[in-house]
Amino acid sequence: MKKRIVILLIAASICLTGCVEKKIVDEINIAIAAGFDSGDEKDKFKTTFLMQDFMKDMSVQNRTITTEGNLRREVLSDAHKQSPAPVVVGGMRLTLYEKSLAETGLGEYVDTYQRDASIGTRIYFATTEGKTEDALKADYGLQGNGSFISDMIEHNIRQGDVPKTNLAVFLHDYYQQGKDVYLPHLKKIDDQNIDIAGLMLFKDAKALFVLPSEKLFYFKLLVDQYSKGDFTVTLDNSEKASIHSIISKHKFKIEKKDPTHLTINIKVKGNIKEYTGHSLSPSRIKEISKELENKVEKECYELVEKFKEENIDPVGFGAFYKTKIRHFDFEKWKESYGDLTVDVNCDAAILETGAIY
Amino acid sequence: MESHVVPDSAKISPFLVYYVIISLQVGIGVLSYQRILAKQAGHDGWISIVIIGIVIHIIMWMMFKMAETAEGDIISVHQYVIGNMAGKVVSFLLVFYFMLYIIIVLLNFIEVIQIWMFPDLSTFWFSLALMILSTYLVFGGFRTVVGSSFFGLVLPAYLVLTFVFTFRYTDFTQLLPIAEHSITDLLKGSYYMSLTVVGFEILLFVYPFIKEPKKSKKWAHLAVLTTTVFYTLLALISFAYFSEAQLQKTIWGTLSMWQIVQLPFVERFEYIGVANWILILLPNIVISLWVASRLLKRTTKLRQRKGTILISVIVVIVVKFFDTGQEIQALNDLTEKIIFGFAFVYIPLLFFATMITKRVKKR
Numbered sequence: 221m222k223k224r225i226v227i228l229l230i231a232a233s234i235c236l237t238g239c240v241e242k243k244i245v246d247e248i249n250i251a252i253a254a255g256f257d258s259g260d261e262k263d264k265f266k267t268t269f270l271m272q273d274f275m276k277d278m279s280v281q282n283r284t285i286t287t288e289g290n291l292r293r294e295v296l297s298d299a300h301k302q303s304p305a306p307v308v309v310g311g312m313r314l315t316l317y318e319k320s321l322a323e324t325g326l327g328e329y330v331d332t333y334q335r336d337a338s339i340g341t342r343i344y345f346a347t348t349e350g351k352t353e354d355a356l357k358a359d360y361g362l363q364g365n366g367s368f369i370s371d372m373i374e375h376n377i378r379q380g381d382v383p384k385t386n387l388a389v390f391l392h393d394y395y396q397q398g399k400d401v402y403l404p405h406l407k408k409i410d411d412q413n414i415d416i417a418g419l420m421l422f423k424d425a426k427a428l429f430v431l432p433s434e435k436l437f438y439f440k441l442l443v444d445q446y447s448k449g450d451f452t453v454t455l456d457n458s459e460k461a462s463i464h465s466i467i468s469k470h471k472f473k474i475e476k477k478d479p480t481h482l483t484i485n486i487k488v489k490g491n492i493k494e495y496t497g498h499s500l501s502p503s504r505i506k507e508i509s510k511e512l513e514n515k516v517e518k519e520c521y522e523l524v525e526k527f528k529e530e531n532i533d534p535v536g537f538g539a540f541y542k543t544k545i546r547h548f549d550f551e552k553w554k555e556s557y558g559d560l561t562v563d564v565n566c567d568a569a570i571l572e573t574g575a576i577y
Numbered sequence: 578m579e580s581h582v583v584p585d586s587a588k589i590s591p592f593l594v595y596y597v598i599i600s601l602q603v604g605i606g607v608l609s610y611q612r613i614l615a616k617q618a619g620h621d622g623w624i625s626i627v628i629i630g631i632v633i634h635i636i637m638w639m640m641f642k643m644a645e646t647a648e649g650d651i652i653s654v655h656q657y658v659i660g661n662m663a664g665k666v667v668s669f670l671l672v673f674y675f676m677l678y679i680i681i682v683l684l685n686f687i688e689v690i691q692i693w694m695f696p697d698l699s700t701f702w703f704s705l706a707l708m709i710l711s712t713y714l715v716f717g718g719f720r721t722v723v724g725s726s727f728f729g730l731v732l733p734a735y736l737v738l739t740f741v742f743t744f745r746y747t748d749f750t751q752l753l754p755i756a757e758h759s760i761t762d763l764l765k766g767s768y769y770m771s772l773t774v775v776g777f778e779i780l781l782f783v784y785p786f787i788k789e790p791k792k793s794k795k796w797a798h799l800a801v802l803t804t805t806v807f808y809t810l811l812a813l814i815s816f817a818y819f820s821e822a823q824l825q826k827t828i829w830g831t832l833s834m835w836q837i838v839q840l841p842f843v844e845r846f847e848y849i850g851v852a853n854w855i856l857i858l859l860p861n862i863v864i865s866l867w868v869a870s871r872l873l874k875r876t877t878k879l880r881q882r883k884g885t886i887l888i889s890v891i892v893v894i895v896v897k898f899f900d901t902g903q904e905i906q907a908l909n910d911l912t913e914k915i916i917f918g919f920a921f922v923y924i925p926l927l928f929f930a931t932m933i934t935k936r937v938k939k940r
Contacts, residue, residue: 225713241697311844334826337693340845341836388746388818388837395823539820543753 249303250311252366255352256329257318259288265321268353269299269307272364280364284357310338313370315345316352316406322420322427326401330394330425333387341388344373347420347427349407358411369414373404376416381436381449383419394425397550398538405430423532431523438519441468441486442535450493453511459497461508465490466571472540479545480556482537483563484524486516491572500573509568516566524562531557583785589723591793598777598800600726600860603807605685606773608854610808611815611830618766620751620821621758623812625766626774630805632767632921633777637797639928644784646931651781652875658930669876672888674919675869679892681772681912682861683707684905686854687896693832693851704896707855708889711862715870715885719786722860722867729860733853737807739846740814742838747817771917772909773808776861777801778920782868 253270266288273281285307287298299307315333317326326345333339346369348355360368376382382404393401400422407417419431419439431439437449446469452462468488475481492500492508527533537560542548589597614622644650647657651671655664683704690698714725780797787793815830827833838846866888873884899905 222713222716225709225716228709241695337832337847338845341833342839384746391823392746392818392820395826396820397822399820540750543750546754546757 243306243308247305249305249307251299251307251309252311252364253314253316253356253369254309254312255316255318255348255356256321257351257353258321258324264288266353267299268356270356270366271303271307272366279362280367282357282359282365284353286353308338309336310340312339312343314343314366314373316355316369317345317347317403318352319347319349319405319420319427322347322403322422325424325426326422327394327425330391334391339387341386341391343387344370344385344404345387345390346373346404346406349405349417355406355408355414358408358414360412360414369406372414372416376404379448381433381440381451382416383436383440383443383447393536396536396539398533398540398542398553399536400532400534401425402431402534421527421530421532421534423530428530428532435519435523437465438516438523439534441470441488441516442484442520442523445469451515453508453515455497455507455511457497459495461492461496462494463490463508463512463570464493472537474541474544479541480559481561481563483565484520486520486564486566488512488516488566488568489571490568492570492574495573505570505573509570512568512570513566516568517564520564520566521562524564528558528560533557585788587719588786588788589720589783591787591789592796593723593727594780594783594787594793595796595800595803596727596730597723597779597783597860597864598797599804600729600857601776601779601864602774602800602804603730604773604776604858604861605682605689606770607808607811607857608689608831609685609829610770610773611812611819611824612827613769614766614812615816615819615821615824617769618758618762620753620816621756621763622766622816623752623809624756625763625770626805626809626812628763629767629770629774630801630809633774633801633805634798636921636924637777637780637801639925640778640780641790641794641797643928643931644781644790646935650784652872653785654781654927654931658927658934665876668872672869672872672876674915675865675872676888676892676895677912677915678775678865679862679869679888680895681909682858682865683892683896684899684908686858688902688905689829689832689851689854693829693847700899701893701897704893707859707862708866708893711859711866712885712889714859714863715867716882719783719867722863725863726860729856729858733856736850736853739835739838739850740811743814743818743834746837747814749813749817751817751820752813768917769913770808771921772913774804775916775920778924779864779868781924782871 249271251269252272255268255270257266257268259265266286268284268286271283271285273283275281285299285302287302289298317329356365358365363371373382377384383402385402385404390401390403393399402422403420404416405418405420406414408414416433417430418433419436420427421429421431437451440447440449446467447465448467449465450462451465452460454460465488468486470487471485473483473485475483492505497504524535527535538550538553538557541553611622614625618625643654647654652664652668655667658664659667687698687700687703690703714721784790811831815824815834818834819827819830824830832847832850835847835850840846843849866885869888870881870884873879873888874881879887899908
């Protein structure tokens, strides 16, 4: 009896393996990146899929497929018709949006990326200055264009000035009341080079304006905890010091008497990497950290004022107020956002000054 | 009373009750309980879990009291309270309860596989294979069933560690302000948790199979505590990881959190997670199947082996009739009501009935 059941079991499991469609890695085209451009006709858009072919000599060849359509899935089925093997999106690492397309809103695109469970949430979203098709059709490096751009964004998040971003963060902020989304903004320089030109700020999922890259460090101080970044201070006597921040923290505090007043406390700890003056005496270091504090306070304050002026909230003040005030009314908050006053206090500490005195 | 004395060789050690209860409690609900919590109780959803956890401890205490009074399982309790024949009839209805439970587990898991891994997986063949495996395990006797629940808990336990990957993207201040929602909202959240936490009532069915049942008390309560803590922690992480409106749209919160996991040797961790989940679900099916077939054996004269096969066949046939996600959702809603009614309303009522009967019989 038992033996018979075991045989039956094995037979059933053999049947099962034939039940589902197999996807063998050599027989599919893994789209590593996708780009969306506004199309020639209204309501249509162009999509570029970037595939990587791995060559015998270990190099990577970029191949792109461009199709036009008005539903994101429809585009994929069109792409199948141009490809020798089915295109799958499970290995996607990057999705680019043309600036003019992002300005009309990314809300519709969110649905596909959420509904299709085969797409991971680690992928990066970014906007581009020109056509995404051009940005993907280039030759940036040996590892292939898709990996090049996503690696570039990744290490800039980990060590540089770009605030934490990927699909998970984007979706979180997109659904979060009292917070607006932001994405890195890329600019293709020439056929071999592309760089992160800044950060695209959105209002209700519609692209609004680009925050230039020199402001990114201050923006990152406001939105990310424990972040790293580099920036330069100029002292009174035009000596310059480059500081690498190792760790930063921010804390928001609502004034009890006047809830429209917000205090932002920022703590930065960093090392001096470069100094153009003669020697770094303790008083000099103090001067540098004082200058650093002033600069952070000034720049962060200006950023918040700018956001208020544009009526956007990428820092998530609204979301913060919600956690602090019971039964928080977002309608009222939207109306009174312009009345918000902020104070920025920065506390900077220079930990090390490098291997020379 | 009829012969339902269990030989010592078929009994299990008291500590194994811990694994039996946890493996039946942790099942298909864990993949998706966050959404309904977020809908009912917002970011305070975790309080609902704590509430229902406390309730389960009370019911657990009641069940031990009942089993001790009637000196046996739920059939003995029924017979103790309403007499021999009526007791059997009522107990017979519970066969359908466990069949429904197996069907729910199968349907929901197959739906998960179809959406997350293989859209063209055949519901029939998969459920057939799984039911054959479960039948085979039940044929091995109660100790084999408990063995499957032990491995069903220990082997996939490493999955808990994978949630560490989400910590880079969690913001625990989102849980503030605590207790912003009304007590009715929280209780509603608790109600919708019932399908996820259910399984503890198994004690009333396996009681005669425990060696020195008094010693198993602490293990049973520890099991309930473990699952409650696990559910609460996972809910806390989910509420910190997703924004509230996002969570209300995300059907499988736990699976969606795996989408962020990054390991050098696997691009998409959900595949491993879903595949592993079958180890967690197998004891759910096996224990339910064993209980249902034993109920059949005790209430009718059907042999347990035949009963097992009969139930498996019925389950496979019923599962075949469900195609769309909406149908499954409708069955889920119905099951929720039945499960809540049985575990959280009927068992306490039965407890009071037993206590009254005890008083009356003493006089």
